[in-house]
Amino acid sequence: MKVMMMLWAGAAVCLAFSGAGAIAADASHGKELFVACAACHSEKTDAIGPSLKGVFGRKSASLDDFRYSNPMKRANLIWDAANLRAYLLDPQAKVKGNRMPFGGVANPSEADDLVAFLQTYK
Ligand code: HEC
Numbered sequence: 001m002k003v004m005m006m007l008w009a010g011a012a013v014c015l016a017f018s019g020a021g022a023i024a025a026d027a028s029h030g031k032e033l034f035v036a037c038a039a040c041h042s043e044k045t046d047a048i049g050p051s052l053k054g055v056f057g058r059k060s061a062s063l064d065d066f067r068y069s070n071p072m073k074r075a076n077l078i079w080d081a082a083n084l085r086a087y088l089l090d091p092q093a094k095v096k097g098n099r100m101p102f103g104g105v106a107n108p109s110e111a112d113d114l115v116a117f118l119q120t121y122k
Pocket of ligand 1: 037039048055061063070073088097101105
């Protein structure tokens with residue numbers, strides 16, 4: 001029990017000193033997770049997915065040089081935090097029929113960390 005209390009106090013101190021106020025999401029962890037996305041999402045002309053540089057706040061399916069699927073073209077979303085989070089947790093539920101060959105991240109805190117990273121990715 002005492003150990004639990006100490007761990008808890010330690011975690012509270014870490015949060016208090018992690019800066020950026022109440023934001024618990026961890027962009028640097030998101031950057032590590034993004035390695036899996038970068039296999040498809042890069043600036044290479046033969047990349048499987050569209051570049052995600054500047055995706056935060058962008059309209060869905062808005063890059064001229066990427067051939068999006070029709071479902072993605074019709075999705076008509078702004079990639080804000082809520083939409084990105086939902087798409088990353090369950091791509092097919094958020095944009096039914098889109099052809100991103102990726103099942104989604106299992107864990108909500110990973111989705112938050114990825115969104116935090118994507119906000120900084122420009
Ligand atoms: C195996 C390849 C692959 C992986 C891995 C992958 N994606 Fe995708 N992603 C795609 C493709 C292909 C599309 C375009 C889908 C369409 O047009 O229906 C896409 C679309 C997207 C879009 C919409 C972009 C736009 O311009 O509207 C976002 C956001 C996105 N992916 C985020 C991610 C993130 C974050 C990860 C990692 C957690 C990831 N993807 C992993 C292939 C991939």
